[in-house]
Amino acid sequence: MTQIINRSIFDLLKVGIGPSSSHTLAPMKMALDFRKHLIQKNIIFDEIELILKGSFGFTGESHMTPNALIAGLVGLDPVLSPIKKIKSATKDLLDEGILNIGLNYIKVLNRDFIKFSRNFKDLKHPNTCQFIAYLNGQKIVDCSYLSPGGGVILLESDFELQTEDTSLNKSSFSEILIYCKENKISLLELIYAQEESLTGVSRVEIIRNLEKIWYVMESAIKNSLKEEGILEGGLKLERRAKKSLTRLSSNTDKWRKLAPGMGLAGIYALAVSEENASGGRIITAPTCGASGLVPGVLYMLKDSFNLTNRDMSDALAIASLVGNIVVDRASISGAEVGCQGEVGVACSMGAALCTFLSGGSDIQIEMSAESALEHYLGLTCDPIKGLVQIPCIERNAVGAGTAINTSYLIMSSDEKHLISFDSCVDTMMRTGKDMSYKYKETSEGGLAETYC
Numbered sequence: 001m002t003q004i005i006n007r008s009i010f011d012l013l014k015v016g017i018g019p020s021s022s023h024t025l026a027p028m029k030m031a032l033d034f035r036k037h038l039i040q041k042n043i044i045f046d047e048i049e050l051i052l053k054g055s056f057g058f059t060g061e062s063h064m065t066p067n068a069l070i071a072g073l074v075g076l077d078p079v080l081s082p083i084k085k086i087k088s089a090t091k092d093l094l095d096e097g098i099l100n101i102g103l104n105y106i107k108v109l110n111r112d113f114i115k116f117s118r119n120f121k122d123l124k125h126p127n128t129c130q131f132i133a134y135l136n137g138q139k140i141v142d143c144s145y146l147s148p149g150g151g152v153i154l155l156e157s158d159f160e161l162q163t164e165d166t167s168l169n170k171s172s173f174s175e176i177l178i179y180c181k182e183n184k185i186s187l188l189e190l191i192y193a194q195e196e197s198l199t200g201v202s203r204v205e206i207i208r209n210l211e212k213i214w215y216v217m218e219s220a221i222k223n224s225l226k227e228e229g230i231l232e233g234g235l236k237l238e239r240r241a242k243k244s245l246t247r248l249s250s251n252t253d254k255w256r257k258l259a260p261g262m263g264l265a266g267i268y269a270l271a272v273s274e275e276n277a278s279g280g281r282i283i284t285a286p287t288c289g290a291s292g293l294v295p296g297v298l299y300m301l302k303d304s305f306n307l308t309n310r311d312m313s314d315a316l317a318i319a320s321l322v323g324n325i326v327v328d329r330a331s332i333s334g335a336e337v338g339c340q341g342e343v344g345v346a347c348s349m350g351a352a353l354c355t356f357l358s359g360g361s362d363i364q365i366e367m368s369a370e371s372a373l374e375h376y377l378g379l380t381c382d383p384i385k386g387l388v389q390i391p392c393i394e395r396n397a398v399g400a401g402t403a404i405n406t407s408y409l410i411m412s413s414d415e416k417h418l419i420s421f422d423s424c425v426d427t428m429m430r431t432g433k434d435m436s437y438k439y440k441e442t443s444e445g446g447l448a449e450t451y452c
């Protein structure tokens with residue numbers, strides 16, 4: 001079978017820790033990778049320096065990037081380690097006063113070994129972190145990692161090779177649909193077959209792994225719906241998911257009659273986004289900042305449509321294709337294209353899975369993904385104080401409703417449309433390139449500027 005989907009479902013849907021895939025999850029993975037390298041090569045050093053550059057330099061502090069770096073440096077894993085230990089990584093290290101990596105025991109009195117640079121000049125990517133190990137004042141190891149979005153990490157040298165490699169064809173939803181038609185295969189069947197040939201993992205295992213992804217999504221909703229109180233960070237933002245659900249469930253609430261499905265999906269999206277903002281464990285869909293929308297829509301549909309575990313896995317497989325095409329053709333990084341690449345793409349994924357579960361055709365799935373993204377073109381990333389709270393949390397909740405609404409409109413239309421998903425994604429990328437740096441995860445413009 002020709003490989004026309006270049007990325008795995010699980011490259012996109014990953015277990016992550018909040019609040020940001022690019023600024024929290026990826027830096028933790030970078031530090032863990034750096035630590036492994038030092039240990040594997042038996043490198044002896046007496047000093048360490050980490051420099052957060054570009055967008056990291058602007059919003060790293062509020063995205064909890066330094067704590068994520070320290071968590072990775074001390075060997076904590078974003079998937080396996082207890083969330084409590086990850087959250088207290090900095091405090092624990094400073095209490096201990098010693099950083100142990102392999103044969104090295106470095107005295108650590110404060111966090112000053114992590115530095116910030118707001119300079120974008122000469123950076124290969126706006127999210128860059130340089131890791132340096134010294135011995136007697138001389139650099140022993142000096143490498144830079146990039147965070148291109150969704151929790152993915154790349155060594156700077158690999159990024160250069162990847163961008164220079166023009167032999168790889170960019171994924172195209174239009175070509176995928178033509179392939180399905182010519183080979184008389186459904187979109188879902190193609191996604192699974194391509195995943196099998198790309199990864200060598202059996203169908204049974206792929207579906208089991210998707211069930212695990214859903215389990216983490218569902219747990220995030222259930223855990224968050226037990227929580228109340230104020231989110232950390234200084235904005236005094238109240239957690240509202242639990243309260244909103246109680247209100248919607250009461251017989252006196254008028255909204256119950258107006259839009260119960262959209263209301264519920266929004267509340268579940270709110271729950272995951274609040275869990276993410278508090279540094280909890282979520283799934284990147286496609287990113288941590290936009291992690292609430294897809295599970296919000298899916299959890300509501302699960303009850304409304306009486307869905308099985310297999311339905312949930314299939315819906316997530318469909319959503320992953322949408323996100324992966326964007327990663328391949330454009331970007332899901334707020335620092336590169338603004339929030340159109342995060343909540344905009346999440347809405348696209350949510351609308352596509354909604355249409356799939358409603359019995360829509362493969363063409364209608366593509367149309368839903370396109371239509372949802374179309375209405376987010378130009379959306380900036382301007383989180384107040386750099387926290388993934390305002391506008392991020394509500395954006396997920398409102399986006400869940402938009403995804404359902406979009407799907408409903410597409411299900412009521414014929415299978416003709418003027419703009420393809422591929423064109424819309426390319427437009428998003430061009431728009432992102434034209435956007436001032438102020439609106440790309442720097443907290444220098446938009447709402448962030450107004451609040452300051």
Ligand code: SF4
Nearest residue numbers: 289334339342381392
């Ligand atoms: S505004 Fe959007 S892109 Fe920016 S941090 Fe929030 S969710 Fe992410």
